[in-house]
Amino acid sequence: MNIIDRRLNPNGKNLPNRQRFLRRARKIVREAVRKASASRSIREVDGAGVVVVPGDGIDEPHFHLGGDGLHQPVYPGNKDFVEGDRVKRPNGGGGGGGGAGAGKGKSEDEYQIALSAEEFLNFFLEDLELPDLERRKLSTTETEGIRRAGFSTSGSPSSISVSRTMRNSLSRRIALRRPKTEELAYAEDELARADAEHADPDRIEALRELLEQMRRRSRAIAYIDPIDIRYRRFEPLPKPTAQAVMFCVMDVSASMSEHMKDVAKRFFMLLYVFLNKRYKKVDIVFIRHTDEAKEVDEDTFFHSTESGGTRVSSALVEMRDIARDRYSSDQWNIYVAQASDGDNDPRDNAAAVHLLSADILPLVQYFAYLEVSEPGHGANASSLWRALETLQDPRLAQRAVNRREDIYPVFRELFSRDENVRGGAA
Numbered sequence: 001m002n003i004i005d006r007r008l009n010p011n012g013k014n015l016p017n018r019q020r021f022l023r024r025a026r027k028i029v030r031e032a033v034r035k036a037s038a039s040r041s042i043r044e045v046d047g048a049g050v051v052v053v054p055g056d057g058i059d060e061p062h063f064h065l066g067g068d069g070l071h072q073p074v075y076p077g078n079k080d081f082v083e084g085d086r087v088k089r090p091n092g093g094g095g096g097g098g099g100a101g102a103g104k105g106k107s108e109d110e111y112q113i114a115l116s117a118e119e120f121l122n123f124f125l126e127d128l129e130l131p132d133l134e135r136r137k138l139s140t141t142e143t144e145g146i147r148r149a150g151f152s153t154s155g156s157p158s159s160i161s162v163s164r165t166m167r168n169s170l171s172r173r174i175a176l177r178r179p180k181t182e183e184l185a186y187a188e189d190e191l192a193r194a195d196a197e198h199a200d201p202d203r204i205e206a207l208r209e210l211l212e213q214m215r216r217r218s219r220a221i222a223y224i225d226p227i228d229i230r231y232r233r234f235e236p237l238p239k240p241t242a243q244a245v246m247f248c249v250m251d252v253s254a255s256m257s258e259h260m261k262d263v264a265k266r267f268f269m270l271l272y273v274f275l276n277k278r279y280k281k282v283d284i285v286f287i288r289h290t291d292e293a294k295e296v297d298e299d300t301f302f303h304s305t306e307s308g309g310t311r312v313s314s315a316l317v318e319m320r321d322i323a324r325d326r327y328s329s330d331q332w333n334i335y336v337a338q339a340s341d342g343d344n345d346p347r348d349n350a351a352a353v354h355l356l357s358a359d360i361l362p363l364v365q366y367f368a369y370l371e372v373s374e375p376g377h378g379a380n381a382s383s384l385w386r387a388l389e390t391l392q393d394p395r396l397a398q399r400a401v402n403r404r405e406d407i408y409p410v411f412r413e414l415f416s417r418d419e420n421v422r423g424g425a426a
Contacts, residue, residue, distance in 0.1 A: 033120060147237040155231025168228040178221040179214040187211045244333040245283040246275055247319050250301065251340035253290045253310040260372040264339035265302050266407050267370055271337055272298075274415070283332075285322060289315035291345075295322060312344045312384060313351040320359050334364040337414075342371045342382025349387040356388070361395050368414045373402040 081087065151164055191207040248268050252261065275282045286301035287293055290308030293315040315338070323334055344352065361367060371385055381389075381400075388398060399410045 033115070146234040149233045149235040151230040152233040153227075153230065155233070159231040159233075161230050161232050164230040165224065165228050168230060169224045172225060172228060173221060173223070176221050177217070178223075179218050184211075184214055184218065187214055243281045243283075243331070244335060245285060245323075245327045246271070247285045247287060247323075247334070247336040248272075248301065249287045249289065249315045249319060249336065249338040251290075251310060251312070251315075251338075252288050252304070252307060253341075253343070254307045255310060255343040256307075256341050256372075257374060259374060260341050263372045263401060263404060263407065264370070266404065267339055267401075267411060268337070269302075270407065270411055274411075283327070285319075287315050287318050287322075289318070293318040310340075310344050311348045312338075312340065313348050313355055316352055316355040316360060320355065320363075323360075323363055329363040335366045335368075336360070336364055337368045337370065339370045339372055340384065341373060342384040344382070344384040346383055349383055352384070353387050353391060356396070357391055357393070361391070361393050364395060367396045369396065369398045370410065370414075371398070371400045373400065375402050 151161055187207065187210060191204070191211055194204045194207055248271065250261075250264050250268065256264075272284065275284065284298075286296050286298055288296050288301055288304065288306070289310075289312070290306065291311040291314060292308070295318065296304070319336065323329070323332075327334055356367070369385075369388060371382060385398060385400075388396065397414055399414060401407060401410045
């Protein structure tokens with residue numbers, strides 16, 4: 001008998017059990033998430049949802065009858081046996097059920113797991129990172145710590161500043177002329193001495209009134225008053241982090257089919273989600289190009305219908321000029337990702353290679369070139385691909401993709417923490 005909980009966890013019920021399951025089956029769930037992402041639309045890639053996990057390889061608690069030991073079964077509604085009768089073990093071994101075909105064949109249960117958007121992205125972007133991020137400039141981007149920020153009149157008891165509280169108490173007692181303990185003791189001694197020496201009754205009365213007055217003032221003016229108490233105050237501490245800019249460059253020429261544009265769009269959307277997940281201070285610049293290039297906003301980058309010829313160097317010139325104007329290489333970590341079908345004007349390849357080697361690669365930490373094509377396209381490399389291969393620069397990586405489901409594996413190669421995974425052209 002197997003016990004399987006197939007509840008969908010409404011309103012977060014049974015959450016601890018679900019989290020334990022995710023930790024135990026992390027590898028299997030991660031593969032299920034990556035498989036599910038291939039069938040999602042661009043805008044759903046970072047959303048919550050249900051993923052299907054195969055049951056094979058996930059052990060479940062279950063009860064079964066052992067082959068040894070003393071068994072005293074109880075049969076409800078028994079009409080055939082009495083105490084002392086021996087019951088024959090059923091065919092098929094311990095725990096086997098009756099009926100035709102019982103226990104025969106192999107089956108596999110599937111599990112549906114509802115993941116939040118945060119959990120989905122954690123699995124989806126696991127083991128990915130911007131490669132070789134250098135801390136060229138530290139910039140305040142988020143608050144992650146705390147620092148001392150003076151004192152306040154309210155707070156928790158554990159934050160009381162004893163030294164500041166006692167200083168305030170002393171200042172207040174001096175200002176209000178509260179008698180010191182030594183002064184009270186001296187007045188009491190004077191009165192006792194006058195009584196012992198049988199001094200003038202007027203002097204004794206005067207000393208007694210002075211002492212009583214000092215005692216009343218001491219009782220009326222507290223040693224420590226609530227207004228004296230000060231608490232150590234803390235405020236969020238902005239912690240520095242490296243700032244980076246990512247240039248997204250896409251060919252939108254007439255040779256780019258809708259399928260290739262869709263593949264490129266999905267790659268950049270994945271990149272966009274990845275960057276916003278990993279970093280709080282990352283600028284993204286979108287550049288579209290045909291034979292002319294221009295910087296556009298995100299909506300235009302993904303949805304504009306403009307088309308024309310192809311001149312890759314125009315996009316590289318636009319990217320170089322923007323970087324020089326707004327993103328100095330000594331202050332910013334610059335990354336570039338370009339998507340194209342490789343159908344570039346052959347006369348422009350030399351100019352593109354020269355721009356990369358002379359102006360762009362010295363500025364950037366990483367340049368990823370993604371060549372898209374139609375499904376079933378052969379392995380013949382384009383003229384642009386072959387031209388870029390001549391650079392042999394470790395900062396330049398090339399990958400080719402022609403199917404939607406290949407986007408994530410290629411993306412993972414380009415941005416893997418493991419240099420052995422992302423190194424070299426494919």
